[in-house]
Amino acid sequence: MKTEQSQQQVRMITIDEDHAGQRIDNFLMTLLKGVPKSMVYRIVRKGEVRVNKKRIKPEYKLQMDDQVRIPPVRVAERDDRKAPSAGLNRVSQLKDRILFEDKHLIVINKPAGIAVHGGSGVDYGVIEALRVLYPEQKFLELVHRLDKDTSGVLLVAKKRSALKHMHDQLRQKKMQKDYQALVRGSWQEHDKVVKAPLLKLTLKSGERIVRVNKEGKPSETRFKVMQRYHGATLVQASPITGRTHQIRVHCQYAGHPIACDDKYSEQKFDDSMRELGLERLFLHAAQLKFIHPETEEYMTVQAPLDDNLQHTLTKLTKTGS
Template sequence: MRKIVDPPAPPPAVRLVVVGTEHEGQRLDNFLLRVCKGVPKSHVYKAIRDGQVRVNKGRSRADVRLASGDSVRIPPLRLPAPGAAAPVPPADFPVLYEDAHLLVIDKPAGVAVHGGSGVSFGVIEQLRAARPAERLLELAHRLDRETSGVLMVARSRKALVALHDMMRESRGRKHYLALVVGDWVNDRQHIRLPLLKYLTPDGERRVRVDALGKPAHTIVTLQRRYAGRYSLVGAELRTGRTHQIRVHLAAQGHPIAGDEKYGPDAVRAALAAQGFRRMFLHAHRLEIPHPVSGEPLVFESPLPPACRALLDQLEHARP
């Protein structure tokens, strides 16, 4: 019997891709990650650094903004076979608002907003897998993996550029709820402490208060005290630095309950024994103009059941 052997797959080849209007203003690295689905990020960035990726025949940086009509040379990166099953499981998330330019969802805790840093996929990749007909789905801002609540996704290039401008200029009002360790004293407090990003010896990203850091401003309001053990506070971001609320609250001596980076292990273990296994930080309200029409918008996400259950336990606990 003759053995039938399938011919080997052709090696990947150089591609020239013309940037469409829907990708006007997008960063080169984000454009490549979208076009080269399935290719590891490290391979994409290495190709850019080595000059294998060209924009209009010239070398380019990862952060360069593309224009409609630009020609992008993509080197032979090994891509998934056509028709292969998508490596990312599609997922739907509770929708708080949706129109032609904007999608606002209620992100659960424990899910990263995007892949990378040891996470193979996140919310945005799962949304793209669940909505394959969408021409564009891009994060307008970010939430930490363990933070739940309001998350905006742009559905048009015009909306994405406008939303990024709003976030950069701190337009709009972002309100969070956090349960902190200890008895918060002030009814309303402005925290203005500069924040600096750094890497731990094992390569983990962290943030600390440092005079060399970037300015950061958080407004904290007391919501309720729980027998001197915990306090529920509201936190409004006036700037949008990495881990800003977490580090600002910890710097006041009141870390967020369940925070594995900036909070005490003993508190996290005690809460886990009560059945609470997350960080108590929730993006519960966002006020922002519509990125295209300018219409005032307000999005709200209620506290998740796990957070409500913990507050109920604390409410009825003996002093």
């Protein structure tokens, strides 16, 4: 994308392959960070934004080499105090957690305790940190998400074409995600598939939770026992749908909540796990299988369990496989 700068002047932008296919309204909201959404739609509706000298609608999809006219707009002042520094420990450690990288994708082993993006009281997340670490990279977007307390494989696109390719795979269920979770009790061998509709709720306290509810969205997770322990089971959980907190709620629904889940687990079980040294939610995105957006090669990327999870397993007593 070539641009002639200055927010207080008319800008002419030439659309490249990374932005071809994107709706003009979404393109503008990314480009004009700090500008209210209502203003973005207003300047489009009034014809102040033009593509190839013509008025367009908000749903217009940009084409390669389109000439986009951007009128002068006032952008909110950026609060640099909230921008992560590349020297910060947590930001710089992400560089050491990259599992795979090429010109299309970055696959990272996300640590627990860091959000995938800023917002809701969080100043920054993985995607903001990566943008600091890769200042020359003009496009970096999350392909999917992981809960803040969940660790493991996270996929980031470096090109819009790669993002679209990955999203098509997710929609067509061609991408396979395999998680590892330590759950309470002995997982029943016949519970190989949990199908339970999930509904998002907001409690009076303002806390957001998810519950199994017939009015919720259809949700499916497939489970496989990996190792049985005294009082607990290590399972592989493979979500077929991608609902918020899906694995966590499906485990709870099956009667086997995940260890140290502050929303859905059980105090007595969690206390026993903490006594063994577990310091976090035992849910880890261990493996991701997908088709590479350029080579069409079927790829498998794996992320090892972190030391705290590994240490916890060594403290448990195996009771069979």
